[in-house]
Amino acid sequence: MRFFATWRSWRRWGRWPLVLLICFWIALPAAAQGADPFDDLDGEFEAQRPVIADPLRPWNRAMFEFNDRLYFWFLKPVAEVYRDVVPEPPRIGIRNFFNNLGAPLRFVACLLQGKSDEAGAELGAFMVNTTVGFLGFGNPAAGESRLNVPKEDLGQAFGVWGMGHGCYIVWPVLGPSSLRDSVGLLGGHFLDPFTHVDPSEVSLVASGLEAVNTTSLHIGDYEALKKEAVAPYEAMRDAYVQFRQRQVER
Amino acid sequence: MRRVLAWLMLALLCTAAAAAAADDALQAQARLREKVDQALEILKQPDLELRVKKEKIVAIVEPLFDFPLMAKLVLGRKHWSRLDAHEQARFEALFVERLKGSYVDKIDTYSDETIDWRQAVQEGPDRVQVPAALIHQDKEVVILYKLYRRSDGWKIYDVEVQGISIVSTFRSQFDQILNTGTVADLFRELEKTNGA
Numbered sequence: 001m002r003f004f005a006t007w008r009s010w011r012r013w014g015r016w017p018l019v020l021l022i023c024f025w026i027a028l029p030a031a032a033q034g035a036d037p038f039d040d041l042d043g044e045f046e047a048q049r050p051v052i053a054d055p056l057r058p059w060n061r062a063m064f065e066f067n068d069r070l071y072f073w074f075l076k077p078v079a080e081v082y083r084d085v086v087p088e089p090p091r092i093g094i095r096n097f098f099n100n101l102g103a104p105l106r107f108v109a110c111l112l113q114g115k116s117d118e119a120g121a122e123l124g125a126f127m128v129n130t131t132v133g134f135l136g137f138g139n140p141a142a143g144e145s146r147l148n149v150p151k152e153d154l155g156q157a158f159g160v161w162g163m164g165h166g167c168y169i170v171w172p173v174l175g176p177s178s179l180r181d182s183v184g185l186l187g188g189h190f191l192d193p194f195t196h197v198d199p200s201e202v203s204l205v206a207s208g209l210e211a212v213n214t215t216s217l218h219i220g221d222y223e224a225l226k227k228e229a230v231a232p233y234e235a236m237r238d239a240y241v242q243f244r245q246r247q248v249e250r
Numbered sequence: 251m252r253r254v255l256a257w258l259m260l261a262l263l264c265t266a267a268a269a270a271a272a273d274d275a276l277q278a279q280a281r282l283r284e285k286v287d288q289a290l291e292i293l294k295q296p297d298l299e300l301r302v303k304k305e306k307i308v309a310i311v312e313p314l315f316d317f318p319l320m321a322k323l324v325l326g327r328k329h330w331s332r333l334d335a336h337e338q339a340r341f342e343a344l345f346v347e348r349l350k351g352s353y354v355d356k357i358d359t360y361s362d363e364t365i366d367w368r369q370a371v372q373e374g375p376d377r378v379q380v381p382a383a384l385i386h387q388d389k390e391v392v393i394l395y396k397l398y399r400r401s402d403g404w405k406i407y408d409v410e411v412q413g414i415s416i417v418s419t420f421r422s423q424f425d426q427i428l429n430t431g432t433v434a435d436l437f438r439e440l441e442k443t444n445g446a
Binding site: 037038039041042045046048049050092220224227228229230231234235237238239242243245246247 | 414
């Protein structure tokens with residue numbers, strides 16, 4: 001009897017129960033998520049896991065060790081002396097100079113991705129910095145937000161075309177890379193103005209200066225990464241994959 | 251009439267939910283910002299000892315994070331469920347010590363950076379991502395705080411620095427250790443690096 005009474009009252013209320021039910025359905029997943037987000041988030045991280053094939057692991061590990069020693073035994077001590085001798089402003093100037101010479105590469109990489117506005121910005125920044133910025137030692141373009149675009153390179157362009165990494169490669173001196181990005185580096189080498197300077201020793205000295213100068217501005221970065229890592233080789237490899245992924249996506 | 255009223259009600263509920271969602275992102279960001287600004291204030295105080303600064307900052311920032319959840323996430327369902335309750339507790343303690351340690355280390359390297367907050371993004375009803383940039387001279391470091399809604403407010407479950415996720419990076423490392431070694435190896439590695 002009671003059942004029928006209820007049924008009648010439901011009928012009398014028309015669609016209300018349905019509406020309430022829908023509201024309940026909408027609220028339900030949210031409430032469930034609030035209870036334990038572990039499963040959801042776990043699935044998310046699993047899906048976003050940075051994956052890269054590493055068939056060259058023995059070589060890569062050896063090169064990782066080699067670069068580690070190269071840094072602590074050679075590059076870092078040299079950069080520390082250099083840092084103590086050369087004040088920061090000229091070092092930033094030298095960084096800007098090399099950075100400015102990377103414009104042709106970035107310009108081409110923008111064009112290869114169809115980013116014509118960004119290519120224009122690179123060209124504009126290069127012209128401003130080379131003239132007003134005294135051959136690129138100054139960086140007046142930095143104050144102009146329209147001329148500031150994310151740095152592109154050939155590896156990123158290949159990534160945008162849908163090419164995968166292939167596999168992970170650690171190069172001596174150059175550090176973490178992949179098959180795809182190595183091809184990009186090689187292409188970038190030909191777009192580097194110093195490559196075409198005669199005699200070739202100039203290019204070698206320039207690369208050395210650039211490496212020491214860059215290191216002098218970043219002493220402590222590698223140490224921090226290494227100290228935080230529980231498994232440094234894997235930490236470096238995954239950081240590389242994630243970092244490149246973000247660069248390709250943007 | 252009643253039918254119209256019902257649909258109207260439903261529509262109202264939906265818009266209310268959408269508006270609440272937009273509010274959520276702002277609310278989560280405001281809270282984060284308030285705490286981070288407080289921490290930066292303490293950093294800038296010239297007459298405070300570094301050790302005291304660190305203690306104060308950790309006390310401010312700690313409630314923003316869900317450390318137990320992060321400890322579970324860095325192992326992932328796959329490894330976490332294989333640990334017994336005792337091991338889980340031990341891992342959580344070691345990992346949280348590790349996280350706090352590297353956070354506190356960052357305080358040493360602070361030098362007049364300013365923080366620039368960007369537009370927060372709502373990712374579903376219970377997730378918010380808050381991007382920010384640490385700016386020092388002409389360099390900027392992009393940071394992304396990832397928060398989820400817990401019963402007692404928004405909590406951080408992951409932070410990305412320059413696109414590199416802390417949780418994701420630890421996940422791969424612990425996965426590597428546990429795939430080739432044992433739980434004892436994992437504890438040993440963590441203790442070794444925590445001691446360093």
